[in-house]
Amino acid sequence: MLLQLSAAELGELVVARDGSVRLPLTELLVEQHAKVKGRPAGQGDIASWNNSIPVVVRALLDRGLSEVEVQVEVDLPHTNSAVDLLLCGRHPGTGTDSYVAVELKQVRHATVDPRCPIAVDLGFGDEKNKLHPVRQIQCYCEFMKRYLPHLREDTVQLTGVVLLHNARDADVEALFDLPESDHGSLYTLDDLDRFQQVLTSRLAPASGKRAAHALEESRRDPLPKVTDVARYESVTNGGLTLLDEQLLAFNLIMRHLEKTAISSGVEEGLFHDSSVGHGSPGEPERKRVYILRGGPGSGKSAVALELQRELRHHHHRVAVLASGSHAYTETLREIMIGTARQGQVSNKRRAANRLYRYFNSFADAPPDSVEVLICDEAHRVRRSSTDRWTPKERRDDDRPQASELIRAAKVPIFLLDDHQSIRPDEVGTADYLKELAERSGCSVEVIDLKGTFRSGGSRQYQHWVRQLLGLDTSDPVAWQPDGRMTLTVADSPEQMERFIRERGLEGATARITAGFCWPWNAPEGEHLLDDVQIGEWRRPWNVKPEHSVPGAPRSALWSTDPRGIGQIGCVYTAQTFEYDWNGVIIGPDLLFRDGKFRVNRDASCDPAFRGQTDDATVARCIRNAYHVLLTRGVVGTVVYAVDPATHNALRRLIPGSIGMQHFDRAQPKLTAEGPQLPPAYRKRRG
Template identity: 40%
Template structure:
């Protein structure tokens, strides 16, 4: 997608050296001003940023690179992550476009965390481990280089860390990472830093390179399952950014510590929809499996686990055995695994037993206890706001409480990024406010070029629009609230068109584990080509994403008396029909369901409501779907 809004502020280096007051959003759009303000809202932080930018600009000018373009708070495409600075210029060696991502650090001191060269502690700022800045900026570089290559653009991408206020003796530990591979410069190495800049860029205008980057047609990131297959088989690693990489390194650190000293610990990674939790889990699985550790991946989702088995591990019985369910560990011996990766951990149940469990197999233990017991390093990846079924009890507090009672150390990482919905945090907030889950009243969608959202006039129009995207090579799916009966296939193996809205009728996904004629099984609906002809529920969509998402809001969520309310009796979900589920619980579960459905799209979302009053309300908030 072409997006000039990906940069907060853009300046020539010489202009920036003379006038660095960009942290106030000079020249930025309103939305980017907000992004800059959110990152510089602590007292004095804006002045710190201005000083850092001026020092960098002066270094560029003194290196005769005053015509370099400086892109400040550049948003990496398809994510919400922003690099401090991207330099755009001309490669000294090739004459092609060249870019450099620079991470500016105000640190005066830093030391390694428990001797791990990938993790550091910054006294006076945080005693908790953070990612080594060289790894942070290298991940930015790799991510940007991959996207440029996928978009057919030429241009080298470089990286550097500039700790402009530090001296070597106070950050000596940071140099224990290979300096031949990473570019880390302290304030006492300013002369060396200028020489490094000069070796990468020619003394030419960077305007063309900047325009090429900002106007380029950036493709969305590859689908999770495609990258996961490469990761597991060919070691083509996920590019993990910021807190994602921190979580990954913390797990590897805990695994090594357990190997050396038989020390058990728990790692909890929490984050919203699209924050990259599953990417972390699959990256860890690939790395640990290749390294010979006893590792397994578990979820509480039948669809997600089956899709992993059949697509990511396709053709390999050994790899299929890596993917289990939460209730697979009720009889596991203590620490029989080195690592157990529990994805979608908000779906942990109270116990692993169900009505089909024989009396002799009922342990009486809580499921979280079984999962923690099974491995030296259990890893939990969760989003508490994605609980959509009664009885799902996976929370950060519950996991922490059980671990601490048994004396097990707990490490937590909060993911604040967005890697779905075009990287639009604005869309994520809009959805939460629309559903009454946010802190503000629902507002009209403010057009932004990170993500597309529109309202269809009819379900026919929604389907035809998405079919057009499918024919152009995009992935697309239609989902709906569970407000229509879900029938089993007919005797001739055709599906019943249960989802009926006027003259439009389509079937739900195939019920059960079997495909039905050209329709894939329910578990593979989100990932196999034949899935577009059926409508998915939250149970087949949760955990997956696709380029374009069509969402039909059913009569269980309607606009009445100035707000969206839930109508429990309109739901056909058997889980909500149980008498022990309160109306308050059902209300939250229905809202969470639509939060999941509305956040599956990577590029865009199209909405339609089956309720006329709700459709009229949405028409005031959303642009119409183009005819």
């Protein structure tokens, strides 16, 4: 949140000063934005603060609601999304806490995309569809109610509105076709009286400080991990609350799938619209390929699993989810098998193996034999599907693996991060897939997922990691704490391990990972070898995929089994997954020299880099591997570098440290000093 003041206090700040283009409120918010978020405010934000907020403030004052508390730019829990205004007060009928979430838009004209009723062009001139503002505020309200228990105490406690104060009804007429609800209604310049009536129906002329304080102090329920989402899909059939680009992508794809179902004779369902053409007879529509591109924690896997759930439970259609990750695929299979009733395990296992598959299992699939193929972790698509087990007569087949996936599916969907390919033969990028699909005669739609549902919702942290590793155009910079993500440096691997284990004992999920700079040996009998050695400190890697060891989880389950805290994870077992606290050991394959990180391939023990792999490819893979490792944490990340010069550089760049503090007169414990722990972290109660 950038600012909280009463409507009366804001009223004094929305009076223009002579000779100044910006209102005093705008100047204050510009200053607050730089202080809270660590970067300058954008021109769009500044324009909204200067032009839109005063409309709401004056409406409150005109209705005698001067004591209502107004919160500006209220962060949604665990994400980088924010509600423009949250009005906090008392309900005029019950006297209980009451809240109005307001989404402000300066648009004057808007049109709806005929392919999808919630994709709209808001007239900004960028030719990019946005999520329908009513659906946007509806989802924001649903998200707040899901993760803020205080807002679930009363069904009428929270309402949501969209205010287009520059637009006339006639100029945004198409937006009114979307059904409104208590969590989302639309008002324009022609509806300001009705907008004010909503305010008086939800807010009494009384102080809103109690309501504002109660919400600020309320508990935040934890955000589900990827595996939690998969369990919901398998066990409870519960849906997710998708936001912004997530929901837009989901609905565009579902709309297209509904259209293909109708044209192929399948019974029409939720998204049927008879006004949308389905192609002339004899002129089949080109196959459409969807590419969803997003950074770590942008919700790619959530979209994939929600698509699969929606198709299965509401449309009775099967979507196969494929991946190049052994850990991810086997974990999803294990979750599904775990739901089997007595005597049905073998049937459930066969179903899981059909539903969750690997990229290389489609080499011989007939064309269009899979109705919907969701390719998650598509940055791990390889040049070809041939390997050492491929029959001799097919080893010279140079057909791209992505071509096999596109050919096998009626509707192929790829989800990827351009900076997460970690092996030399992994070629999955949005540009590569787009070019390949278009050469195959397909139409392609690329959708960018810009949200952040990891790292405390800190987009700043995601950008900082790319800068640190040289994956961005700018050089590394010092970390500016943003109150969302906790980033600290450990003085030794022993200190890191103690800190991580303490977080685990408190009920948080916590793991340590490391760069692939130590041998990964097979176990000796029933014991793992302590391969990772730093001075006197020694710990084993996670179990190799082809082995099992008593007391330790299988490789595929290292990230999700509580026993995984006892081993060091590598990038191949950590990728895709997330945990509350993330310890990362930077090995000697990545050295900080002359102001930036440089790759030392000679220190890597990854067998993927043997042979004739060129230096540039190895450097790309190692940087991407650390990009994966550094972005697994939901709440916080602790780093340690083996190389002394590199560790000192991290000390200069990261102000946070691990230290000893007392809590409630208890014995001292290791804690993350510096930035206050973000609200996403709460000790779980038994």
